[in-house]
Amino acid sequence: MNYRISANVIRRLPRYLRRLLWLEKQQVEKVSSRELGTLMGLTASQIRQDFNCFGGFGQQGYGYNVRQLKAGISDVLGVGDTLTAVVIGAGNLGRALMSNFHFDECGFRLAAAFDTSPALIGAEINGVKVLDAAELGPYLASHRVDVAVLTLTKKYAPESAKLAAEHGVRGIWNFTSIDLDVDLGDTIIEDVHLSDSLLNLGYYLRGRGDQRGRQIGG
Amino acid sequence: MNYRISANVIRRLPRYLRRLLWLEKQQVEKVSSRELGTLMGLTASQIRQDFNCFGGFGQQGYGYNVRQLKAGISDVLGVGDTLTAVVIGAGNLGRALMSNFHFDECGFRLAAAFDTSPALIGAEINGVKVLDAAELGPYLASHRVDVAVLTLTKKYAPESAKLAAEHGVRGIWNFTSIDLDVDLGDTIIEDVHLSDSLLNLGYYLRGRGDQRGRQIGG
CATH class of the missing domain: 1.10.10.10 (Winged helix-like DNA-binding domain superfamily/Winged helix DNA-binding domain)
Structure with missing residues (x-):
């Protein structure tokens, strides 16, 4: 191939x-x-x-x-070839992914999550520990991580992405809907834009199209 | 058009x-x-x-x-033509959308959220009230709602979608990643499949492609 x-x-x-x-x-x-x-x-x-x-x-x-x-x-x-991911930002969205998203079905293992909130640090969600965000660099230096899932505040997204890329993380799954316009070398960025999906639905609801909004095959 | x-x-x-x-x-x-x-x-x-x-x-x-x-x-x-949405399920994902997703930028107004948890009912998140899920039917009967955002447990998704459709909700934004194979009449379903996005990223990380995974223009 x-x-x-x-x-x-x-x-x-x-x-x-x-x-x-x-x-x-x-x-x-x-x-x-x-x-x-x-x-x-x-x-x-x-x-x-x-x-x-x-x-x-x-x-x-x-x-x-x-x-x-x-x-x-x-x-x-390559679903059979397991890659490792960490969640950066264990707020509502991060916790939603930790609790309900089937990383395994996509060929990923979720190894850890990181947050700055003392109320979250040390918690275990669906078998995954929330670690102190201050430990992110040392953690990445000593563990092989393939993907950083960015579910943190927009404001800190670029620096976290940069830190991850500097420590060999090769992929960023970006939920922050900002352009990560920092230098991330060869890191591959996959942006999730939920607004595209709602705008599409809105188009059909507003009667501008006569086709169903459903992603066909979806 | x-x-x-x-x-x-x-x-x-x-x-x-x-x-x-x-x-x-x-x-x-x-x-x-x-x-x-x-x-x-x-x-x-x-x-x-x-x-x-x-x-x-x-x-x-x-x-x-x-x-x-x-x-x-x-x-x-049709972004200028405001439609109304309600969130069904104010768990982590529902709350993440309520707190961070810009419904207004997509031409939507988020009117209410519904949940079964006594700890959540009555709470206000980002200016939106969480109401008792038992009130969903009566609420939909007396308010015009265009879109139901399904962020509840998979198990209850089909019946909630059906209830919404029966009360004139014309669009379902479905985050439950299950096929809503109940009869929803003309209701338009927009499914969000986050796994598609992670599988795409995984393909490039596994070295199966030489192109960037980034959704170009994303």
């Missing part, structure tokens, strides 16, 4: 994965690119093109084997 | 809007489709095609006027 694959194709892989899990739950064993396309609002040819980036996932005769296709896409996404 | 515009075009509008706000902050007054494309990982021709769905937003000579383009896209998204 050394080809340069478009970022848009990669972004569709988690959506395929969700839809295949759903099909598996419905006990569907085979699915054609046309059926999958109808479920996801894509054309059959786009789906085949996407899958051909990864060798095609072995479509034979009528459609794909759901289980094999799911395994193939999980494998491309 | 009575054409049937593709859902993918609509989904790009919030991204354009964010990028234009960013350009405005950099005090950029004019931007060409090519420059905007480079910033957002799109081709100039795709951008022109997108904008032509809405009459083109008046590109003249060299590029678009940033302020006018931003106003035009805000207008299409």
Whole structure:
């Protein structure tokens, strides 16, 4: 898999994965690119093109084997190869992720959380310790951490991201909705923009479109 | 704007809007489709095609006027036309949205939140009251609510969505990551799948791609 694959194709892989899990739950064993396309609002040819980036996932005769296709896409996404994450900021959002988000299903292990609040430091949430934010640097220096989840106040986001990047953290999952325009070297930033989602819903509610707002395949 | 515009075009509008706000902050007054494309990982021709769905937003000579383009896209998204939302479930995630999410910037007013916890009922968070979840039905019957934000336990999500839809709520912003496969009539569902975002980041961290994971234009 050394080809340069478009970022848009990669972004569709988690959506395929969700839809295949759903099909598996419905006990569907085979699915054609046309059926999958109808479920996801894509054309059959786009789906085949996407899958051909990864060798095609072995479509034979009528459609794909759901289980094999799911395994193939999980494998491309590397879900079986566990990475380590820490949460920076154990406020409401950080705690919501710690309590309810299935890091494991994305191939991540949540190792620790950091906060400045004395009321939180030392607490354990869903099996994960909240450590003193002052310990973040030393912790990162002595533990391999792949991703920093930024759920802290906007104001401290850039410096925390910089500290993380300086200590070898290669990915930032940024919930602060600010542009991390500090020098983070090769660190990969994934921004979460919840407003995009609500603006999209608003468009359809305001009667500006006659299609459903639902992320098709969502 | 009575054409049937593709859902993918609509989904790009919030991204354009964010990028234009960013350009405005950099005090950029004019931007060409090519420059905007480079910033957002799109081709100039795709951008022109997108904008032509809405009459083109008046590109003249060299590029678009940033302020006018931003106003035009805000207008299409209807940000100036305020809709009403309620949060169902004032746990960590609900409270995080109440405290930090700018509903107003998306053209929404958050009117109330609902929870079953006696410790939360009656509390006011960022100016919004938490009401008893038992009052949800009567509240919806006597107040116009456009969107229910589902931040409650998965288990109760379908019945809450159904109750909301039965009381005329036309949109569901669903954070529960379950398929709301109950009959919700014409209610529009917008699902938030945070796992898609982390899976995407993981792909790049695992060295499967040579491109940045950052949502370009994000």
